[in-house]
Each structure stands twice: as structure tokens, then as C-alpha cells.
Amino acid sequence: MGPRKLVDDVVEQLSLPQVVETSRHDQPGYWRDDPMTLLAKANFQGVAFGTGLQVYANMILPAIEQAQHEVILVTCFWARSSTLDDLNTTLQTLSARAVQDGRQIRVRICFSSSSLWQKLLQTSSVDGRHWSSTRWRQDLGLPSEAEVPGLDLRVKSIFQLPFSVMHPKFVIIDRQTILLPSCNVSWEVWFEGCLSMDGPVVRQFVRFWLEFWADSDDRVDVTDGDTQVSQQCKLVSSASKGLLSSAELNAASVDTLFLPSPHHRFSVPWLTSDRPPPTPLNIYLLTLISRAEREVHVQTPNLTFGPCIEALLAACKRGVQVTVFTSRRLMVLEQIVTAGTTTARCVQNLVKQHKRLLSTAKDVSHEDLEAGLMRTGPGRLVVKYYEPRGDGGLNEPQQSHVKLTIVDGSIAVFGSGNMDRASWHTSQELGLALTSKDVVGTVTRCLNEAMDGRTIVHYDSTAVVDTWS
Template identity: 55%
Template sequence: MAMEPCSIFEDVAGRLEAQGSTEANRKTHPGYWIKDLKSLLCTANVEDITFGTGHQIYTRKILPAIEAAETEVVLVTCFLARSVTLDDLGDSLRKLSVKAQRNGKLIKVRICFSSSSIWQKLLQTSSLAGQIWPEAKWGLPRKDELQGLDMEVKSIFQLPFSVMHPKFAVVDRQRILLPSCNVSWEDWFEGCVDLNGAVVDQFVRFWQSFWAGEEDRQVKITNSTPFSNQQTSAIVREAYAVFLPSPHHRFSLPWVSSEQPPATPLNIYLLTVFTRAERGIYMQTPNLTSTVVLSAILQALERGVDVTILTSRRLMRLEQIVTAGTTTERSVRSLIKRYQALKQHQTSPRDLEAGFVPSHAGRLIVRYHKMRDAIDQLEVEPAQSHLKLTIVDGKVAIFGSGNMDRASWHTSQELGLALTSESLVKQVWQSLSIAMEGRSVTEYDSDKD
């Protein structure tokens, strides 16, 4: 079967084990998975899927989880900016500190980020060892306010544009929260997956291999009480999962370098499922400028696969131009023109006269995010869509930090998680459809040409 998980992984592993891919990946960091690709396989219990603004996701999901921690919190984000979300994170850390002191023990907290301001990126070390900061430097509570916590704040960034883009939280090494949002002021449409089970070890290993200091790499934290979420029943248990790291690479100008992206697990997995798709691809991404992705979409359409894309207008346009030499809007217009040319070729009168049986291109729908017309005065309305989610054939869902832009595919460190479960995808689609109702406008629908 096209979306059979073991078969997909065999294809992915075969491409990663190819000589060129292996040699290139040996130079990347982290690269612990290179010697044992099967170590990326695991299972996951999915407790919940949440959609909303970044602030809503933090206040409803991530911060309550942090406040409930007993031994350790690891919070990894790309952008750590002064904002209401950062203020609320500080309040949660104060509460956690008070609880720890009341119980007579220290709780370990590690906050990892890549970007906070242009000055931080210009002035900090480019070493992958990173830089340790005082807690209050970037708007977190002072050390004397967090005496119940063993606290460390660390940043890693490499000039000019190599950000570490993953976002996740690990609580007591038993629970994972995988959001698309940063700790920032950005009121955008986001998502968050609440996970536990064997998948937790994957995130811990990734953090230890890249972010953790020597002491944290050695420490193993055990908790005799297994994780349980009494408030909700799991969407799915023991879902087949593939952990998909994508190490950062040095920036290269789009017009003077190869358009072939680095052969990382995330990149190769996405290209593999695009190639294997038989019925439909749904892609929600903040930006769409990767020529490799655009070509893969067109090839899928040519095979008769339906493709729906939901993206944003005018989001981080300067970044798009610098890193990709184009914008999402230009890329979308180009895709539509290429698709229309494909359809015209497939129905060419010359081919019909020659007796060729015409193939039928899949349906292409492109939508842009828009704010709802009727805005609830009690809720902040997302101005853009920042969700990163790909669904293939109603069976595979890929969550994580990676966009479908050139920066994510060629330069920045990314992290994805592929989950194979029809029941999970059905639940995700139902929740997403409700959350996105009234929040998109159709730019193009091939059925209405």
C-alpha cells in the first residue's frame, strides 16, 4: 500500500543511506541518527490536538503542563520575544518555583531559543555550544524569584540566517507538547499536539544531543508515576510514528546554489510521501517558496492526486525574498500557471487525434488565510496562519516546525513528527475544519476554471 508506514520508511532509509546522503549528513549536527536510522521509529499516544493563537495555546496547554511538572521542564522555541506570552511564562515559572520550594526540592528548567532580537543574533557567539544568559536578560523572572528552580537559559544561532526552528516542551520526560508557535507577540493561527509514550525519548535524545550541556546529557530522570491525563481520553494509542530531524545548514543564495535540498530525514520523508500519494495532499504552511516542494506538488497533480494548499499572504516577505529570492504569492501564481499548462497539455487535440487516452490532472485548490468577518470581542483573531501541517491520503499527518519554504528546506534546523493513523487524521481534520471555518478565502480552484 502506498501509505503503509514500514514501506515508506524503507524508501526513506534507502535514500538516506545512499552514499551522497550519508556522507553529507555525517557533517551535520545533530547526526546521532545516521548510524541507526531505525532509531527514528517509535510509537506515540496522542492525547489532544489544539488550535488557536500562540498565546491561547500557551495559556491553555503548555503553561498548565509546566506548572504541573514535578522534576524537569525542557522548553525549546525558535523566537523568544517580550510579549504577554513571555509574561505568562514567567508567572508559571514563579508558581513552579513556589511549588518546588514547598516540596523541598529543585525542579530543573531548561529554556532553549535561537532568536530574540537582531542584536542578540549579531552579538552572540556562532559556536554550536551556544550562549548561556541570565534569566532576566530576555524578560524572564530574576534568579531570586526562581529559587526553587535549577534554571538555565541558552541560545544557539549561526549567522547569517541559520536559526534553530524547532518548538517543543518536554515535561518530566513523560509528556511532549509540540506546538507550531513561538513565545512571542505573534497573534497567528497555530496548532499543538499533546503526546506521550515512547515518542518522548525521541525528543529528549534530540535535546540532549544538541542543546544540553555535559551534565544534562548524563542525567536520567525517572518518575515512578506513569503519565496520565484525567481530563481527556486519548485520540489514538500507539500510533506508528517517525521522528524527523532536519539539521541546520549554512545559508546559500538561491540564485547561485543547487535547488536540491539537503537529504535530511524530514526533507526525504516529505518527498517520499508526496511521491507515493494516490488520492490527496493537504498542506497548511505559513509560506510556500521551495521549488522542490512546488515541483513535487505539480508531479502529484499530474498523477491525478488532488492537492489543497492553505497559506498566508504577505507574511515575512522580506525574509522570503532574502532566503528564497521570491515570495509565496509569486510562487503560488507560478504553480497555478504551470498547472494550467499541464491540464492543457493533457487534453491536447493533437494527442486525442493520435489516439492517446488523456490522463486527468488532480484538482488544485489554493486558499489564503483571512481573519473572520464576525470577530468575537473576547478572543484575539489570528491575523495569519502559522500552522505547519501536511496530511497525505487521509492516513499520514506530519506535524512540526518545518515550513514549505526554501529557508526550512535548505537552511534552518527543523523538526517533524509523522504519525500514521486514519482515526487520528480524521480527528485532526474535523478539529481543524471547525477551527478554520470562516478563516480562508479561495484564490484558485481548478474545478471552477
């Protein structure tokens, strides 16, 4: 199935009356009456992989420092950390330049979770909590207003009890440039990734932010057509140091589909249906995997969502090669609470069912050979766990936190969503699907370079088949 037919299929599903009605109260939900508005062109500048600190230091903070008018930073988890220290230094530098120029630069920081206490006290309203300068200085570790006089700084958090976090992570510079990282502002030394881009797709991110996070006076045009930021982001990407891997993309006018997934109230996994809410991201991912013709690569921190596992098995059954890359022990307690299971248990079940497919195919193949028929057997399944290098030192990523799905070497989905039940049922997520063999090829090469020596094969069906030969 070609990319255009795939998009048409997804748009058709999103336009079904029952889907429109089911999502009637989703926030945001501005695409409900016309899903085609989620289509946009993008100019991809660069890609990078490393720890969260490395991604911020080499891609995000240099871009923030060069902002002329406005910085919008959206993240999920916020914690005192080296990343926050570097962000504070960047904000102070930005403020000093603004003061020198005789103006203020707008900075909007949006997050969902900083501590258990914050979440317990957080209002359940999607209007969220606006943090005063005193509280953001004392509780969040940000500079006080007096320390950044050149910034019009506001901080807002949104969280809904018990488990509905706002999980997207993105940075908008002057409403012209987007940085789309997988990392939070936190102390976690995890394997992360980031894409930088500009072009019409920026309007998608801006509208999403305006519809959900922004205050009424944020609905203004803050740019003057300056293209300096886009050029500097591109140079930052190519000159990166300290990253595990990075590359310029220089890809113009790439087809993309913006994929929001609004949050929903928590439901107990064993008492409710596993059918996920029909959000653009959920529908697109399941449709994409179901239409795969040759190969599917899924990189996810966790794998606990039944329909995803079923979709991957169905792809194998069609003869598609499937590679799953995940973490062995990442947020295990959270998995149990939100999904009633763990990644390790789900991987074990996935492998067990794939072996059953192989066994069934082996028996059928013998019958077909006797009848003079040829059949295509199940696709190869490879499951890998992240394994930090032993010689990596203090900066060695300890877990993989990248969320990336690649199909047939030409379509990729990058964003905040995991292949776990929390991402598909409860938390707000955001993904971006792109169609480009060149971009996907460079991202894949960059990813493989960064992952070199950091994987352990848990299961490879080729070895199973070889034992039958």
C-alpha cells in the same frame, strides 16, 4: 504505497553512501549510521488550534505547572509578550510548589532568536550562549533566581549568522510527555496548532535535545515513574477553553517517524543548486508527496521552495488532488532574502503551470476520445489564503503559522518546517510523521472547524474545467 514501504524507502535513501557522507558534519546527526532508530510508537493525547497565547494558556502552561521533576522548553523566537507573562506566572507557581515540597525542579529554556542585536552578538559556536540570571532577567524578561528559588533554571540560545535559526518548538515534561506546538514565545497573534503525546516517542525528543542543547550534567534520569503528568495533560486538552478548536485523541501505540533536519550555512538561492540537504525531514516529505495516491493537503506559512512546488505539480499530474493553504503576506522581506522570491509569486507560478497541465490534458483527451480511449486528467488543485474573520476581535489570528502536511487521509507530518527555502536549506527543523487514519481524521476535523470562515479561495481548478464544459 503503504506506510511501511514508505518508511523503508526513506530509510534506504538515508543509508545511501553519498547521503551519509554529505551529512557527515551535520549537528546533530546521531541517526546517520542507523536511520531505523528514528522509528517510535506514540500515544497521542490531544490536539488544539488557536492563537499562540491560547495554545500556551490551555495546553502548555497547565502541563508545565504540574511538572514533578523537569521542564524542557525549546522554541525559536523569544519576545516579551502576554505569552511570556503567563509563562513567568507559571514558573513562579511551579517554584512555590517545589519550595513547599523541599526540592528543586529543573527548568531548561532553549531558543534561537530574540532580537537583531542578540543575533549579531551571538557566538557562532553550536555550544551556544549560556545566559546569566542578570541577563535573562534584563534582556529576556524571565524571573530572577530570587523570584523562583524552587527552580534550577538555565537559559541557552544558539544561532549561526547570517540566517541559521534553530526553528524547532517542543516542550518535554518530566521526560514523559511531549507538547509539539507550532508557536513561539512571542506577541504574534497567529493561527497555531499543538499536539500532546507520550510513550516511546518521548525518547526521540529527549535524545535530540541531549545531543544538541543539553549540558553534560543534564544527562541524568530525572523521573521516578510518576504517570500523573500524562493524565493531567490529557485532561487539560479535553477541558480547554478559549481555543478555536480542540479534541482528545486517545490513540495508543501509533507508528511515528522522528524527522530531524540539521541547520546548514546560508547559500545564495540564485547562485547555488536548489537541491536540499538530504536530511530525514527533507527526504521524507518529498518521498511522501511523490507516493501520494489520492490527496495531498499542505498547510504552510510560506511556499517558496522550488522542489516542493515541483513535487506538488507532479502529484497533480498523476491525478492526485492537491490543496495548498498558506498566508498571503507573512514575512515577505525574509522570503526575498532567503529565497529570492515570495509566496505570492510562487503561488502564481504554481497556478500557471497547473493551468498548462489542464490545457495539455484537454487537448490529449479530445484525441483519446476520438480513438475510443479513456484517460485520467490532472488532479484538482486548490490554493487558499488565510483570511482573518472581520468579527474576531483582538484575539483573532492574523496569519496562519501552522505547518502540517496530510497525505491520503492517513499520514500526517507536524512540526516546525515550512515549505520555504529557509526551512529546507538553512534552519534547523524538526517534524514528526504519524500514520493513523483515526488520528489524522480527528486532526483534520479539528483543523477544519478552527479554519471555518478564515479562508479565501485563490484558485480552484474545478472552476477552470467548468468553463470548458
